[in-house]
Amino acid sequence: MTTDVFQIELRKAERSRIQEVDFNHLPFGKHFSDHMFVADFIDGEWQNQMIVPFENFTLSPALSSLHYGQSIFEGMKAYKNEAGEVLMFRPHANMERMNESARRMCMATIPEEVFMGGLEALLRVDADWVPSTPDSSLYIRPYMFATDASLGVAPSKTYRFCIFTCPVGAYYTNPPKLKVETEYIRSAPGGVGYAKCAGNYAGSLYPTMMAQQQGYDQLIWTDAREHKYIEESGTMNIMFMIDGKLVTPATSDSILKGVTRDTILQIARSWGVTVEERLVSVDEVISGIETGRLTEAFGAGTAVVVSPYSLIGYNGKDHMLPEFAPEDSFAVRVKTYLTDLRTGKIADEFGFVQKL
Incomplete structure (x- = not known):
């Protein structure tokens, strides 16, 4: 028929x-x-x-x-x-x-x-x-x-x-532990990093496996030239709350333009949260954790939706991320909002939801 x-x-x-x-x-x-x-x-x-x-x-x-x-x-x-x-x-x-x-x-x-x-x-x-x-x-x-x-x-x-x-069901049952990758690369300028092609994921498997053997769940990929700037995580884009601002690496030809990433940025701006899409260095993130300026780090993607991280490992040292109450957390607040939006519990002011 x-x-x-x-x-x-x-x-x-x-x-x-x-x-x-x-x-x-x-x-x-x-x-x-x-x-x-x-x-x-x-x-x-x-x-x-x-x-x-x-x-x-x-x-x-x-x-x-x-x-x-x-x-x-x-x-x-x-x-x-x-x-x-x-x-x-x-x-x-x-x-x-x-x-x-x-x-x-x-x-x-x-x-x-x-x-x-x-x-x-x-x-x-x-x-x-x-x-x-x-x-x-x-x-x-x-x-x-x-x-x-x-x-x-x-x-x-x-x-x-x-x-x-x-x-x-949920992709992660517990907040993942991440390791900053400083040897292998996921993509490079002029390559296919922004394309959702199978080869990008195949190339990530070996360094991810080595990180998992060290007790981590995923990697934080850094730029191919210097391993100085953060690009994205293994299965998601990456975001930080620094000095009360939502900070995320700007997309490029080596970073996937995540739909969930874009959704969260639109929601944050509608809430009056300051959003910065820019270069984010590893040193800034580690220093932010140590000084308390960085209060949240989380991943955003279709599979994981919003996934707060528990720690970030860098150069052999684990940096624990702050534990927070749900009412104090942007990540939990936006995840709850997204869940309610996607299931029709709240009005869709963005036009994101399409009924079958």
Whole structure:
């Protein structure tokens, strides 16, 4: 069958797996919803738009994305309000960023009717998978990869775009411990750091693993030239409260333009909080912790939402971050506000929430 609006073929799963999931205990990224959306870019146009059961792909061993890394993705979330309606949070911002990544990686861009049409059709089919338990959401993973089956270093002429979803709980159960990375780099000026491409994450795995072996949860990445300035953290953008101001590294071609980051900055400004997007040195942060000028450090991202840090390790020394009461914390206040906004508990004065 097809929908009249988007001409998307629907092939439903024979049996739902939803009864196998304990929605009160949702590990991140382990349970996948019944269906996924797929579309193929062939002969210069998007075609074969389908909602199909979540299942394995059959791929050629010569698939160009496996050899040359043309692979990009996004992360976004959907929620339910008290009436049981499905709410999407800033999906157009993710679509725009995905197309920015596609242009940098010489890949086909995705029209709004394909991205949003596929997303909305998929969420309608799997609406029951959107959880309503506290601290839970439906994580949405749009991604695209090259599908030419040939060798030779050149952009692929064909691509597959896919969206699948999974119900998730909190990403971190405890405030993470971070280590400032001063040897390895995540990205460099002129590179692909601002693109959400798979290779950025592959390159981060080894230094992150070494930090985890030392007792840390994630890294704070620094600039490639001097390791002097903070750029972002492993799974999130990074923010600080210094002298009562919200301070965050300015985005560049080596820093991901986070949707949650932008959301928090807009909210902070609406609250009258002074926001500074600028260079942030490691020395400023460490000195701020030691003198008490820095009162908060936290990560911001789709998966983690807002995640206060417990400590920052630098040059062999751990610097403990202040413990604070929720009512005194910008991070907790903005996380609560975001949660209420995304679940429809408060009015959306920004136009961020889109009802399915």
